Amino acid sequence: MARVSQEHLAARRRQILDGAARCFARDGFHGTSMQDVLRETGLSAGAVYRYFPSKDAIIAALAGDVLATVRECFRRSAESDDPPPPDALLAEALGRVAKRLVVPAPMLLQVWSETLRNPELRVTFQENFAALLGLWSRIVATYQRQGRMRPDVAPEAVARALAASAQGFLLQRALFGPVDEAVLGEGLRGLMSMTGPADAGSSPPRGAPAAGTPERP
Template identity: 35%
Template sequence: MPRVTEEHRTARRDQILSAAMRCVARDGFHKMTMANVIAESGLSAGAVYGYFKGKNDLIQAIARRAVGGFAADLDTLADGDDQVTLPGALEVVLARARGLTADSEGGLPRIAIHAWSEAARDDEVKEIVRTNIDSIIKSWARVLARARADGNLGPDGDLDQMARSMYSLMIGFALQGLILDDVDEESYLAGFTALLA
């Protein structure tokens, strides 16, 4: 029997995860079942369960895929050689959001809203979402500390409080983009820059 390559395993896992994300975007976490994901993926039950033990494993993987890159991008910015400004940092985050939205065929904002809604009623989902939010807020605090060190942020103000506000700007962009037809990165960033002025 031929050995399965790591590339094949990664592609199969991504196939299952993408199917789960489509199910969540369409029906929410509470209606997503393993049977739905199996049908959506076009794979056998054995194949799907070979990668994910159950629904909670899928929810964790979806959460990591949806927000993991934000923290990494912010950390890269904080550790880089270029001057860090708040508009520049927000621009990086909005570009990441655009890319993820395109990759998920527009489903990412809906998935995020479903995750927050489910977190209000399910403690396990709440812990998953909270862990991811905490990670992004910590990364924002690092970016803000770097902006302050670069002279692009005043010396006053608690970095954690400001990081939570920057996270809220991310959420606001996702929500407005889902509901309103006239929100884009450029206008959102222009509004933020004007506020700072």
């Protein structure tokens, strides 16, 4: 019997995931059955179940592929001695992710909501998100070593803020339609450009008058 190549196995797996993604995007996770996936891919039950024993396994694989794509886009910056600033970093990475994703943006919302129901999917997300935070924390630590970012903030706190920016941008895109990644980069660049007195962000002592407010006699 001829030995099946890894390229063939990978292509067949990709065929199943792409077909399932089309079904999920069209009918939702709960409106899609394994029979729908079989019809969409044109494959036999045996061929599909060889790779994925259930619909949940397909969903977890799709989520894992998306998260791996996102993680890989930041790995190079994490390993660099001179990573780009946050505005360029997120805009470039999200642009590359958008080009490589095979799932439509609205499906990301379905995947996120499934983590509340699917323990396997939740573990997949938790593990990949932890890895992503680790990469971003390394990038932030490099900023701090270079003097490009204040050293008195925890790298993971900044990493979580970056993650929230990326997730929020993807959420807007899923809910409201296409938005160019450059918009996120420009917005972050504006936030990063804020200047002012060193104590501009501090709050006055409790009971003290606000700046510009005359004291009572």
